[in-house]
Amino acid sequence: MTARYALDTHTAALQQGRLLISVCAACATPQFPPKARCGHCGDTGAPRWIAAKGTGELWSFATFHKAYLPDFDLPTPYVVAVVALDEGVRVYGNVVGRPTAELQVGAAVRARFVIDRCGPPRLTFSLDDEEFDD
Numbered sequence: 027m028t029a030r031y032a033l034d035t036h037t038a039a040l041q042q043g044r045l046l047i048s049v050c051a052a053c054a055t056p057q058f059p060p061k062a063r064c065g066h067c068g069d070t071g072a073p074r075w076i077a078a079k080g081t082g083e084l085w086s087f088a089t090f091h092k093a094y095l096p097d098f099d100l101p102t103p104y105v106v107a108v109v110a111l112d113e114g115v116r117v118y119g120n121v122v123g124r125p126t127a128e129l130q131v132g133a134a135v136r137a138r139f140v141i142d143r144c145g146p147p148r149l150t151f152s153l154d155d156e157e158f159d160d
């Protein structure tokens with residue numbers, strides 16, 4: 027695996043409560059995770075990283091009734107989702123704050139950031155109409 031595919035920049039930003047996504051350095055087309063070759067212009071250079079707004083829509087989701095990682099701190103059941111960010115890329119995250127029955131594909135969501143003491147930072151979303159005390 028080359029540095030081209032590395033998510034270190036993305037992961038380090040999550041640790042600081044920022045959501046960075048990669049874009050083609052030549053044509054600025056968002057591509058996340060980073061690609062070896064830009065699907066738009068064919069550029070093979072290193073990506074550039076930009077701050078995403080953290081807003082988007084719920085593209086798909088599933089409810090998990092078992093925690094598969096020992097340090098995972100969300101109570102079961104929990105929601106794993108694919109969110110289509112407003113910048114045009116899709117990311118994985120958890121959706122918190124509402125029962126699964128109240129979630130709908132296409133719902134507006136907003137990123138929150140969870141810093142686990144024991145694990146890597148985790149991207150979490152809530153419905154965009156919710157207020158949270160972070």
Ligand SMILES: [Zn+2]
Pocket residue numbers: 050051052053054055064065066067068069
């Ligand atoms: Zn490009």
